Amino acid sequence: MPGLATQVERYSVVIAIGGVPVRVNTTDADFLDMLQDRYAGFVSAEGYAEFDFDVDLVAPAFSDPDADVSVTHSSGRWFMKRGDFHAEWEPATGTGRIRQTANPYSIDAVLRIVHTLVLAKQGGFLLHSASAIRNGKAFLFAGVSGAGKTTIARLAPEDATLLTDEISYIRKLDASMKSEGYVAFGTPFTGELAKLGENTSAPVAALYLLAQGPENRIDPVAAADALRELLANTLFFAEDQEMVHWAFQAACGFVERVPVYRLTFVPDARVWEMIG
Amino acid sequence: MSKKLYVARSPRIAARMLGEEMLVMSGQGSTLFTLNPTATILWQAADGTTPLDEIVERRICSEFEVKPDEALRDAEALAEDLAKHGILLISEQPILERPIASTPLLQEQPQR
Numbered sequence: 001m002p003g004l005a006t007q008v009e010r011y012s013v014v015i016a017i018g019g020v021p022v023r024v025n026t027t028d029a030d031f032l033d034m035l036q037d038r039y040a041g042f043v044s045a046e047g048y049a050e051f052d053f054d055v056d057l058v059a060p061a062f063s064d065p066d067a068d069v070s071v072t073h074s075s076g077r078w079f080m081k082r083g084d085f086h087a088e089w090e091p092a093t094g095t096g097r098i099r100q101t102a103n104p105y106s107i108d109a110v111l112r113i114v115h116t117l118v119l120a121k122q123g124g125f126l127l128h129s130a131s132a133i134r135n136g137k138a139f140l141f142a143g144v145s146g147a148g149k150t151t152i153a154r155l156a157p158e159d160a161t162l163l164t165d166e167i168s169y170i171r172k173l174d175a176s177m178k179s180e181g182y183v184a185f186g187t188p189f190t191g192e193l194a195k196l197g198e199n200t201s202a203p204v205a206a207l208y209l210l211a212q213g214p215e216n217r218i219d220p221v222a223a224a225d226a227l228r229e230l231l232a233n234t235l236f237f238a239e240d241q242e243m244v245h246w247a248f249q250a251a252c253g254f255v256e257r258v259p260v261y262r263l264t265f266v267p268d269a270r271v272w273e274m275i276g
Numbered sequence: 277m278s279k280k281l282y283v284a285r286s287p288r289i290a291a292r293m294l295g296e297e298m299l300v301m302s303g304q305g306s307t308l309f310t311l312n313p314t315a316t317i318l319w320q321a322a323d324g325t326t327p328l329d330e331i332v333e334r335r336i337c338s339e340f341e342v343k344p345d346e347a348l349r350d351a352e353a354l355a356e357d358l359a360k361h362g363i364l365l366i367s368e369q370p371i372l373e374r375p376i377a378s379t380p381l382l383q384e385q386p387q388r
Binding site for chain 1: 308
């Protein structure tokens with residue numbers, strides 16, 4: 001008599017970004033290989049994960065990655081939707097499910113959203129910025145597309161460790177961590193440079209708001225202007241009021257503790273003589 | 277004689293004083309506003325139970341050299357403008373309970 005049930009292989013990979021391990025479960029070995037390749041350097045060998053996501057792969061007809069992303073909250077669950085994926089996540093149980101095609105971009109978007117939600121309540125955020133460590137300190141370079149994030153990352157000297165050329169991961173330390181301030185982590189979220197950041201971290205020493213100009217110069221930025229520009233560059237998906245509150249307070253806390261400057265630069269390596 | 281007006285801070289707003297400026301962010305559309313000095317005083321005094329004319333007399337006239345009638349007219353216009361942006365609530369009755377049941381956005385923060 002044939003078996004009534006078919007045993008399905010289940011594969012898992014733990015992707016740890018910003019010190020937050022997320023386990024992704026799939027029944028597709030090729031998809032697992034793709035994830036391990038995509039997030040190389042951020043795959044954790046330890047079994048522990050704070051959150052578990054099951055990925056259901058569907059036929060390509062489902063995809064429309066150009067559609068707007070929607071993030072809503074209801075009955076303790078977050079619902080994330082874009083043309084190329086549907087996902088839900090329940091923070092209380094730490095479990096979620098993603099329905100997507102077999103591509104690396106959908107799960108990448110889900111991970112970014114989940115990390116913004118996790119970080120917000122902790123006073124942290126994801127920021128549209130390049131970041132690098134030099135002399136044990138992390139420096140952030142924020143700006144909209146075309147402001148020079150990739151350029152500044154490309155010009156980084158050999159003694160600088162690139163954390164990302166596109167999306168910086170900022171966590172707030174609190175008293176329970178025996179240290180206060182902000183720490184920048186490397187991320188696998190890449191921009192034009194298409195190079196994964198180093199999976200390391202350092203205390204944030206400064207945020208530079210990028211502008212290209214005829215000379216290299218650094219100017220201080222008033223707190224209110226800093227807040228305005230920080231918020232404009234913060235990744236923020238949920239229109240949920242509580243999340244707006246947390247994002248606002250996180251940005252305020254950051255500009256109160258971290259110096260923010262306008263960095264006007266000529267796109268050549270000399271700009272790094274002013275950093276670090 | 278005109279009716280008394282009461283003003284209250286909207287629970288949909290997150291606010292913080294940064295440097296010399298009061299910044300408020302509306303939960304609706306994530307819009308960031310910078311309040312001018314008069315609006316900041318009005319915002320800070322808007323407890324829902326103190327009439328607007330008292331706020332003007334005690335807080336605004338004492339801060340700026342302006343006649344009470346003129347100051348009250350300006351404050352009413354300002355309050356209406358802030359209400360249009362969802363920053364303040366205005367009522368002819370004391371505002372004892374905020375109409376929004378969700379988690380308040382406003383969290384008072386120590387001045388920098």
